[in-house]
Amino acid sequence: MNKLLDLTLRKFIRYAALVLLCSIPAYYLLVDLIWQHELKEHNRIVGETVKQNLQKLTLSDQDLHEKISLWNQLRPETKITPADQYRPDSTYTIYRRNKYIPAKGLDRFQVLVTYFPVNRKYYSITVENNIEESYETVLGIAVVTFLFFFIMLGGFILINRRISRRLWQPFYNSLEKIRKFDLHQQQPVFFEATNIAEFYTLNVNLEKLIAANIDTYQQQKEFTENASHELQTPLAIVKSRLDMLLQSHPLTPEQSKIIDDTHRALSKVALINKNLLLLAKIDNRQFSGNETVNLSSLLQDQILLFRDLATDKHFRIKQKIAPEVLIAGNITLVEIMTTNLLMNVIKHSKNGATVYIELSPHQLQITNSGTVRLRETRLFKRFSSTSPNVPGTGLGLAIIQKISDQYGWIVTYKFENNSHSFCIDFNPPALKHT
């Protein structure tokens, strides 16, 4: 994932690198052109000076010849030689080894050859001048360019950081607030004031959106709560009426069966209702209190109760419970959670199966055998019972999840070696925010 400002920075740097890279040959050509132009001019001045000074002298042929020969010995870079005829001036560059300082290697020379008459004879003068080699020029320019490029890079990064700190700060503030927002907490989010129009619009609309969300959530919660409350009394009436019906004489076995079936269904409805209320209450943070709960003894007691249920289904419970495991939480909630966990595993165990219950100081794990992996994505959602032929309210795991959430415990489900395993981590590593 890229950060907004890094993305623009990267583009800027790429563009700057391209421009600077192109500037290297351009600078080189320009510098070289100026060099050549200047040296040509220089050579012409030298040539012209020598030519005119030579022409001004009135010397005999013999004298002239001696003077030129001496000149050539002293100043080989401006060599004068007799020419057979007059030719136009020529200029060129040439690479040659410097015979006086051979270690320097090849040198580049700008050369002018010009012709002139003295004593009715033609002479040519070759003026040479050392010119900077092209690779040296390129190297120099490249070094300077790269230096500037890095200065620019550093500048970009600094400026970018400053922009992100100042200009984009409100945006990042809002982002952080949204990240921390939790619908279950029911805390409205207030964004800091900003005088940048886009951020202002963003914040105002986010506030609206969040407020609407909280409102909807609240309504839904209240609805569940009220509906569940209102159902309790009619359920009580039905139940008591059925109890009375059972007292009537005579009652045929068929009628008894109907009453029994109705009682069972009613029990389930009552439990669903109760669980929905429980979920609403946990949402409302109505279970305060952070007592120290001795999970070891609580589990031992519950296992005793479940053994009673387990015998008639013919499965075994194997337990490995560390002594004196203490956790902080509301005792009622912890009890509800462990009951639901145990009930869940017993409900889904076949005859003859073995249930493993393992409690270590930081973790509770309950394992039973199974054939098919459960659908993890739906598992902890309300009313998503995966097998329709198993009784249950479809709320057990949702309750476990909700209670764990309240205390920051982590519930995980694994399917390994043909066993389902539910694990609650009471001491999870700090949540990583991505």
Added chain:
Amino acid sequence: MKILIIEDEIQLVQSISEYLQTENYTCEYALTYRQAVHKVLKHNYDCILLDLMLPGGDGMQILEEMKRLKKMDGVIIISARGAFEDKISGLQIGADDYLSKPFHLPELAARIYSVVRRRNFGNSNIIDENELQINLLAKTATINNVELSLTKKEFDLLLYFISNRNCVISKNALAEHLSGDIAGMLDNYDYIYAHIKNLKKKLNDAGCRNYLKTIYGSGYKWEI
């Protein structure tokens, strides 16, 4: 024994009083807060069944008023609120028990029985049932002065049957009594049979007459 039912749902009141009459309780009822306050202050009852949400007021205030006047009637809160806080504060203010709706009538009868016994027979709390004798304080049962070795659950069941004499108790009510909410999650109540079978056997072996009858398809009945 006089019972006052404070509850605004007349149908529920009817069921409760019909059922309790078979147990030889005399029932009166109050449908509103005003009626309830009036009756509570004027008469004495062995047990008051108190709903918390009443037209005209909160049942908890009646409880507080009773406590202020040092009225000694037994009180069982029957509430739809079922909240754990309500339960705790209700018991703190002085209620004897708390039963959340919906409940089985035999469960209510058992709770009333226990409250009444506790209040009226404080120190010598012994139930005599012909050859059977139950000591509520020591939690022991004897038949012809020979002590039965009952498990905690079996003793609990025995008391439950006796507090619902001559009434049919459904398996569902027994399951809820023994395992609470878990009953709603169970697909069969087979484990109840095991406990009842054991209880019956122990009673028979000790020479107790067959009071505990199985009503085919319906449940069980303690007939005397």
